[in-house]
Amino acid sequence: xxxxxxxxxxxxxxxxxxxxxxxxxxxxxxxxxxxxxxxxxxxxxxxxxxxxxxxxxxxxxxxxxxxxxxxxxxxxxxxxxxxxxxxxxxxxxxxxxxxxxxxxxxxxxxxxxxxxxxxxxxxxxxxxxxxxxxxxxxxxxxxxxxxxxxxxxxxxxxxxxxxxxxxxxxxxxxxxxxxxxxxxxxxxxxxxxxxxxxxxxxxxxxxxxxxxxxxxxxxxxxxxxxxxxxxxxx
Amino acid sequence: xxxxxxxxxxxxxxxxxxxxxxxxxxxxxxxxxxxxxxxxxxxxxxxxxxxxxxxxxxxxxxxxxxxxxxxxxxxxxxxxxxxxxxxxxxxxxxxxxxxxxxxxxxxxxxxxxxxxxxxxxxxxxxxxxxxxxxxxxxxxxxxxxxxxxxxxxxxxxxxxxxxxxxxxxxxxxxxxxxxxxxxxxxxxxxxxxxxxxxxxxxxxxxxxxxxxxxxxxxxxxxxxxxxxxxxxxx
Numbered sequence: 391x392x393x394x395x396x397x398x399x400x401x402x403x404x405x406x407x408x409x410x411x412x413x414x415x416x417x418x419x420x421x422x423x424x425x426x427x428x429x430x431x432x433x434x435x436x437x438x439x440x441x442x443x444x445x446x447x448x449x450x451x452x453x454x455x456x457x458x459x460x461x462x463x464x465x466x467x468x469x470x471x472x473x474x475x476x477x478x479x480x481x482x483x484x485x486x487x488x489x490x491x492x493x494x495x496x497x498x499x500x501x502x503x504x505x506x507x508x509x510x511x512x513x514x515x516x517x518x519x520x521x522x523x524x525x526x527x528x529x530x531x532x533x534x535x536x537x538x539x540x541x542x543x544x545x546x547x548x549x550x551x552x553x554x555x556x557x558x559x560x561x562x563x564x565x566x567x568x569x570x571x572x573x574x575x576x577x578x579x580x581x582x583x584x585x586x587x588x589x590x591x592x593x594x595x596x597x598x599x600x601x602x603x604x605x606x607x608x609x610x611x612x613x614x615x616x617x618x619x620x621x622x623x624x
Numbered sequence: 625x626x627x628x629x630x631x632x633x634x635x636x637x638x639x640x641x642x643x644x645x646x647x648x649x650x651x652x653x654x655x656x657x658x659x660x661x662x663x664x665x666x667x668x669x670x671x672x673x674x675x676x677x678x679x680x681x682x683x684x685x686x687x688x689x690x691x692x693x694x695x696x697x698x699x700x701x702x703x704x705x706x707x708x709x710x711x712x713x714x715x716x717x718x719x720x721x722x723x724x725x726x727x728x729x730x731x732x733x734x735x736x737x738x739x740x741x742x743x744x745x746x747x748x749x750x751x752x753x754x755x756x757x758x759x760x761x762x763x764x765x766x767x768x769x770x771x772x773x774x775x776x777x778x779x780x781x782x783x784x785x786x787x788x789x790x791x792x793x794x795x796x797x798x799x800x801x802x803x804x805x806x807x808x809x810x811x812x813x814x815x816x817x818x819x820x821x822x823x824x825x826x827x828x829x830x831x832x833x834x835x836x837x838x839x840x841x842x843x844x845x846x847x848x849x850x851x852x853x854x855x856x857x858x
Contacts, residue, residue, distance in 0.1 A: 458841055461711065467701055477695065477714075484718065498854045505857055563811060567804045574797055574858050577814065584815070607692055620732045623739055624808050 402466055406475060409459045413479050413486070416452040417530040420486045421523060423449065423493040424589065428519040431500045431512060431582070442497035449490035456483040474606065478599040482533065485592040485599075489526060492585040492592075499578040506575040511565065514558045515582055521551050522586040525593040532600050541600035544593055545613060551590040552617040558583050563624040587617060636700055640709060643693045647713050647720070650686040651764040654720045655757060657683070657727040658823065662753040665734045665746060665816070676731035683724035690717040708840065712833045716767065719826040719833075723760060726819040726826075733812040740809040745799065748792045749816055755785050756820040759827040766834050775834035778827055779847060785824040786851040792817050793853040801858070821851060 423442055430439045460480050468476055496519075503512075525544055532540035559580065566576045601610045657676060664673045694714050702710055730753075737746075759778055766774035793814065800810045835844045 454841075454843075461707065461841075464698060464707060464711075465704065470699065473695065473698060477698075480711075480714070481718075484715075495854060502855045502857050563808055566800065566807050566811075570801045570804065573800050573807070574856075577797060577800075577811075580811065580814075581818070607688075607695075620729060621736045622808075623736050 402463075402468075402472075405459070405463055405466075406472060409456065409463065409476070409479055412452060412456055412459070413483055414530065414534060416449060416456065416483060416486050417526070417533075419445075419449050419452070420490040420493065421526045421530065423490055424496075424519070424523050424526065427493045427496040427500070428516060428523070430497050431503065431519075432516060434500070434504045434508070436501055436504055439497040439500045443494050446490050446494035449487060453483050453487040456480070474603060478603050482596050482599050485595045489589050489592050492589050496582045496585055499582050502578045503575050506572070509565075509572060509575055509579065511558065511562055511576070511579055514561065515579060515586070518551070518554050518558060518583055518586045521554065522589045522593075525551065525590055529593045529596045529600070533596060533603075536600065536603055538601055538604045541597040542610070545597040545610065548590045548594045549613070552587060555583055555587040555590075556617060556619040556622060559619040559622055560624055563622075567624070587619075636697075636702075636706075639693070639697055639700075640706060643690065643697065643710070643713055646686060646690055646693070647717055648764065648768060650683060650690065650717060650720050651760070651767075653679075653683050653686070654724040654727065655760045655764065657724055658730075658753070658757050658760065661727045661730040661734070662750060662757070664731050665737065665753075666750060668734070668738045668742070670735055670738055673731040673734045677728050680724050680728035683721060687717050687721040690714070708837060712837050716830050716833050719829045723823050723826050726823050730816045730819055733816050736812045737809050740806070743799075743806060743809055743813065745792065745796055745810070745813055748795065749813060749820070752785070752788050752792060752817055752820045755788060756823045756827075759785065759824055763827045763830045763834070767830060767837075770834065770837055772835055772838045775831040776844070779831040779844065782824045782828045783847070786821060789817055789821040789824075790851060790853045790856060793856055794858055797856070797858040821853075 423445060426438070426442050426445075429435075430442055456479065460476055463476050464473070503509075525547065528540065529544045531537070532544060562576045562580050562583070566573050598610055657679060660672070660676045660679075663669075664676055690713065694710055697710050698707070737743075759781065762774065763778045765771070766778060796810045796814050796817070800807050832844055
């Protein structure tokens with residue numbers, strides 16, 4: 391009887407561990423897709439861009455698998471602590487899926503960018519992109535290690551990403567005013583920069599879920615959101 | 625014993641009904657916020673815009689309440705069908721929260737828009753906006769009535785919203801090339817239009833959750849996504 395009980399408990403743990411492994415794999419795939427997308431923009435490589443777009447489906451499939459596994463785990467009747475782990479996994483999977491979408495969209499927009507001559511602002515996008523990759527990698531580490539301090543740090547640094555984004559936003563508007571031929575590619579760059587800013591928001595959401603894993607529904611300390619591009623005028 | 629059992633079952637049902645009531649209220653708040661935001665853009669009313677921005681917090685608070693209630697309901701050990709209802713509610717709440725965010729962002733960007741003379745494209749934004757509102761209202765109805773056919777219809781009509789969005793995107797780019805002074809307000813209009821297109825995507829997500837409520841994890845029939853703005857060149 392006791393042995394059977396142990397067997398069931400162990401198998402539940404195994405399933406939960408498998409869920410978290412899938413989630414980490416999904417996170418790493420999204421981070422790699424983002425790096426590949428940024429690389430594609432820099433190298434102006436249309437074929438590689440199309441590969442990044444096509445690879446997004448694998449991330450979506452993994453999210454469906456995770457949703458399926460979560461339902462299965464909840465049906466087994468988790469304990470309170472496990473329930474928290476499972477619900478956090480569900481939310482984190484959704485954020486990772488969006489990060490993958492934004493990476494694929496950056497690759498897709500690079501196709502339009504490559505129809506015009508190279509723009510100097512691609513470098514600014516690269517800087518923003520590397521910071522977004524770092525935020526994604528760091529928050530995934532914080533999640534794996536259940537490190538609340540690291541999660542808080544990721545959330546704090548999101549303000550830097552916002553500031554960088556707003557700066558690039560203004561630069562691009564100014565450039566568009568000086569050269570009407572640059573309007574189309576600059577608009578795509580604007581949306582690509584916005585995608586990176588949104589990826590930062592999703593990294594922040596994941597950070598909040600790390601906090602939830604440790605502290606339950608108690609809210610994270612408040613913070614300033616510094617994206618001023620919404621009301622920016624040049 | 626039996627009576628007590630009935631009592632517990634009924635109370636579980638009551639809690640679940642309360643959850644769905646909160647969700648519907650949240651959905652109506654988001655749809656109203658979106659209508660208010662579109663109205664504010666048309667009337668160029670900065671004070672009303674600030675009210676829309678401030679009202680978003682009430683939607684966020686309702687989502688936190690729903691997340692809390694979902695955890696409580698799952699802890700009570702739902703039956704398989706109830707679990708589906710609860711998980712769908714969790715996902716729908718997240719989509720409604722995003723719709724509210726986009727509505728608030730439209731109101732916020734109208735402040736930047738109002739610093740420049742009125743643009744003719746505000747009308748095109750209004751058309752796109754009314755369609756987005758309709759999609760949100762229709763999918764909420766489909767959700768309340770568990771109407772799979774209505775949900776499918778909402779998802780199908782999303783392609784029309786995408787086509788309208790791509791058209792407005794091209795129009796705005798063309799206008800920006802003709803008049804450099806219009807670049808800043810047009811850029812905000814571009815992002816506002818993108819918000820409306822994204823709201824359509826969230827309505828589609830909700831439609832997929834209505835499908836999930838009825839058919840479980842079986843996927844909805846595939847469809848075409850027709851947002852060509854990602855590679856649009858003018």
